[in-house]
Amino acid sequence: MVDKKTVKYVANLARIGISDEEVEYLIPQLSRIISYIDKLKELDVSDVEPTRGATREENVLREDRVAGSSYRDKILNNSPLREDGYFKIPRVIE
Amino acid sequence: MRDDFSSFTGYDIARAIKNGDCSSEEICSFYLSRIKNIDSVLHSFVEVYHEPVGENGESSLSGVPIAIKDNICIEGRKITCASKILSSHISVYDATVIRKLKSAGLKIIGTTNMDEFAFGSSTENSCYGPTHNPWNTDCVPGGSSGGSAAAVAARLVPFALGSDTGGSIRQPASFCGVVGFKPTYGRVSRFGLVAFGSSLDQIGPITTNFVDCAHLLNIICGIDPYDSTSSRRPVPDFTRSLVPEIRGLKIGLPREYFGEGLDREVEGVLKEALMVFEKMGAEVYDVSLPHTEYAVAAYYIIAPSEASSNLQRFDGIKYGLRVASDDLLSLYKKTRDEGFGRESKRRIFLGTYSLSSGYYDAYYLRALKVRTLIKKDFDEVFKKVDVLFTPTSPVAAFKIGERIEDPLSMYLSDVYTISANLAGVCAVSFPCGFTKNGLPVGGQLIGRPFGEEDIIRAGFSFQTETDHHKRMPPLSLVTEEQKDKSWL
Numbered sequence: 001m002v003d004k005k006t007v008k009y010v011a012n013l014a015r016i017g018i019s020d021e022e023v024e025y026l027i028p029q030l031s032r033i034i035s036y037i038d039k040l041k042e043l044d045v046s047d048v049e050p051t052r053g054a055t056r057e058e059n060v061l062r063e064d065r066v067a068g069s070s071y072r073d074k075i076l077n078n079s080p081l082r083e084d085g086y087f088k089i090p091r092v093i094e
Numbered sequence: 095m096r097d098d099f100s101s102f103t104g105y106d107i108a109r110a111i112k113n114g115d116c117s118s119e120e121i122c123s124f125y126l127s128r129i130k131n132i133d134s135v136l137h138s139f140v141e142v143y144h145e146p147v148g149e150n151g152e153s154s155l156s157g158v159p160i161a162i163k164d165n166i167c168i169e170g171r172k173i174t175c176a177s178k179i180l181s182s183h184i185s186v187y188d189a190t191v192i193r194k195l196k197s198a199g200l201k202i203i204g205t206t207n208m209d210e211f212a213f214g215s216s217t218e219n220s221c222y223g224p225t226h227n228p229w230n231t232d233c234v235p236g237g238s239s240g241g242s243a244a245a246v247a248a249r250l251v252p253f254a255l256g257s258d259t260g261g262s263i264r265q266p267a268s269f270c271g272v273v274g275f276k277p278t279y280g281r282v283s284r285f286g287l288v289a290f291g292s293s294l295d296q297i298g299p300i301t302t303n304f305v306d307c308a309h310l311l312n313i314i315c316g317i318d319p320y321d322s323t324s325s326r327r328p329v330p331d332f333t334r335s336l337v338p339e340i341r342g343l344k345i346g347l348p349r350e351y352f353g354e355g356l357d358r359e360v361e362g363v364l365k366e367a368l369m370v371f372e373k374m375g376a377e378v379y380d381v382s383l384p385h386t387e388y389a390v391a392a393y394y395i396i397a398p399s400e401a402s403s404n405l406q407r408f409d410g411i412k413y414g415l416r417v418a419s420d421d422l423l424s425l426y427k428k429t430r431d432e433g434f435g436r437e438s439k440r441r442i443f444l445g446t447y448s449l450s451s452g453y454y455d456a457y458y459l460r461a462l463k464v465r466t467l468i469k470k471d472f473d474e475v476f477k478k479v480d481v482l483f484t485p486t487s488p489v490a491a492f493k494i495g496e497r498i499e500d501p502l503s504m505y506l507s508d509v510y511t512i513s514a515n516l517a518g519v520c521a522v523s524f525p526c527g528f529t530k531n532g533l534p535v536g537g538q539l540i541g542r543p544f545g546e547e548d549i550i551r552a553g554f555s556f557q558t559e560t561d562h563h564k565r566m567p568p569l570s571l572v573t574e575e576q577k578d579k580s581w582l
Contacts, residue, residue: 007443014402014446015409015423016439017431026443032502033444039391040460043467050462051469053279053293053323053518060322074186080416087411090422 002031099124100566104158104252104306111157118157122146122201125159129204129250132569138225138235138244139204140164141172146201154309154333156199161254163242164205165212166297167286168192175288176220177210179433180414189286190321191255191297191314198313206241206254210435211405212262212290214238215507218498219437226494227269228567229533233491236266242300243270247534248569253301253310257287259294260393261486261511264523267300268486268536271525273553273563274300275307278543279518280325283318291400292323294393294515303563304524304554308332311546327544335550338558341375343548346479350386351510357489363527363535364485370559371483371552379479383471388464389513394505395448395461396516402445408433440501469517476542481549483539485510486523490533510538520546524553525562534562 004023007030011018018026072085081088099107099121110116126144133139139161146159147168162168165175167185169192174180188196195202209219217225217240225240227233228248235244239256243266246254256263258276267274275298282297289295299310315329347368352361372378410416410429417428434442448457475482488507497504514521519540526537541549557563 006447010443010447010450013450014442015406015426015430016434016442017424017427018439026440029440029501030443030447033394033440033505034447036502037391037395037457040388040395040464041456043385043388043464045460045463045467048463048466050459051466052462062319071186074184075412078183078186078414079412080410080414089411090420090425092422 002027002034100249103303104155105309107158107252108155118201122159122203125203125251132248133250135231136226136228136244136248137223138206138241140174140207140222142204146203148201149196151197151199153198153313159201159203159251161204161206161242161245161251162202163208163239163256165257165288175211176208176222178221178415179408183414190283190318194313206245208241209238210438212238212257212259213437213441215265215504219435224494227491228569232493234494236269238262240266243267243272246272246300247567253299253306255297256300257295257297259291260397260515261508263298263300264511265487267523269491271534272300272302273307273524275522278520280323281315283321283324285318285320289404291397294397304550304557305336308336308550330547332550335547336554338555340552340555343376343552344479345371345376345378346381346475346482348381348383348482350383351484355488356485359529360485360535364537367526367537370556374555381475381479385467385471389468390506390509392461392464393512393516395457398441398445399448399458402442405442465516468513472517472519481539481541481552486536486538490529490535514540519543522549522553527562
């Protein structure tokens with residue numbers, strides 16, 4: 001069920017690099033957890049609506065009004081690499 | 095003028111300041127000195143603010159120092175979530191709860207250790223190493239708010255804030271012999287709390303007693319335009335529940351919480367605690383929460399799924415750590431591989447798997463439906479009783495290293511706290527006694543949604559008849575030698 005291929009696939013989706021050793025280490029742990037989680041299959045939920053959150057509030061809106069923000073420099077200062085008011089990243093377009 | 099405030103409650107200290115018996119500066123110095131002398135053994139703090147952060151606000155707790163779990167934003171200060179991936183990040187704004195504490199005149203004296211991104215039940219998953227339980231330093235303080243709980247238990251600070259997603263305030267409070275309160279979902283703004291499970295997270299107080307708890311809740315609760323999940327429900331004055339009167343209070347004991355898996359010694363302590371409630375005139379009823387056995391499974395799909403989404407933002411571009419690479423994909427993968435610890439990766443993988451195409455219906459959607467069933471169990475039970483009394487944890491504090499290699503066993507120990515987050519109800523853990531080895535045992539009161547007043551009243555009443563909450567861990571000032579090994 002949870003094999004090497006699955007773990008590598010999930011790691012790629014999650015954008016987390018993973019070595020072969022780590023894959024081997026994770027397989028039994030994730031297998032055990034997912035087997036346990038399969039317990040939920042015992043229940044008949046065919047007539048049950050999902051509950052996505054505990055909040056009872058819905059569609060909380062505010063006025064579409066611009067409120068000034070002076071955060072730009074502070075935000076940029078936390079970035080490892082920045083230039084001219086932009087985040088700097090490796091080239092994405094050839 | 096007193097020299098030793100460690101047996102004072104936060105509220106006592108506030109009154110002493112108002113009466114002119116001492117100043118806020120003297121109080122902060124007292125606690126900073128205790129931190130300096132004792133915390134090298136406990137490692138409960140990530141950063142200590144030798145110049146406390148605060149403003150001159152007025153409230154029933156003004157001038158009193160407080161510690162903050164290191165996943166809540168304090169403007170201009172480091173926030174790490176105990177993770178390498180954030181270790182150089184400076185908060186750009188104050189969390190709403192921080193603004194409220196500042197307006198109320200409290201003084202923040204530092205940030206506390208935690209499991210990385212709140213993933214864990216032991217505070218062993220911190221990139222800074224574990225926090226030690228002040229009652230037995232070979233033991234964990236619980237998690238993920240272990241630093242806050244340990245600091246309050248050791249009287250390094252009168253109270254602290256933690257966050258609770260599956261029990262992360264209540265379980266460490268139980269392990270450390272203090273009061274840990276999770277408000278109803280929506281009572282306290284999550285703006286400025288680094289999100290783990292957005293439908294589950296709540297910030298709450300960790301204190302030595304219910305008086306401080308009620309005062310702090312008054313300060314931090316309330317609707318917030320910056321958090322659209324915060325509730326419109328008016329916030330009562332919780333201090334009006336500080337009355338030792340529980341005659342006729344209906345207490346339910348859910349049978350699923352007192353069965354197999356509960357340590358016999360812990361059960362014994364809780365049975366004695368129950369007698370205190372009965373003596374004070376509460377009525378005890380046997381009740382059932384039939385879907386309890388599915389709660390851990392539902393949670394460990396929902397919470398990691400939400401976490402996997404919330405942690406996508408840590409990509410090496412906007413925050414802290416970046417591992418330089420030639421292409422963007424490698425940058426993401428290498429940064430996240432190096433920056434996240436083992437438990438964080440496990441949770442992100444579980445969540446990603448549960449949400450992935452082909453598995454979404456079988457896992458995530460199914461778990462949300464089971465969540466409805468769990469919530470309905472609570473709705474039903476609160477038609478019959480006012481509060482529930484349960485264990486907080488199946489065991490008292492375990493040894494550091496004992497469970498860390500077996501994640502499933504760690505997850506299963508969350509069984510009694512997890513349902514309250516899934517259902518969104520309020521719950522509190524409070525000291526009920528000790529094991530024969532001197533480790534604290536916490537009991538839990540669970541209330542209906544927005545039913546904080548009942549559980550505060552029940553807990554306060556309990557504390558007028560008992561003194562477990564006044565016992566302090568047998569800590570003494572550490573030796574000069576130990577002080578040199580300070581890791582801060």
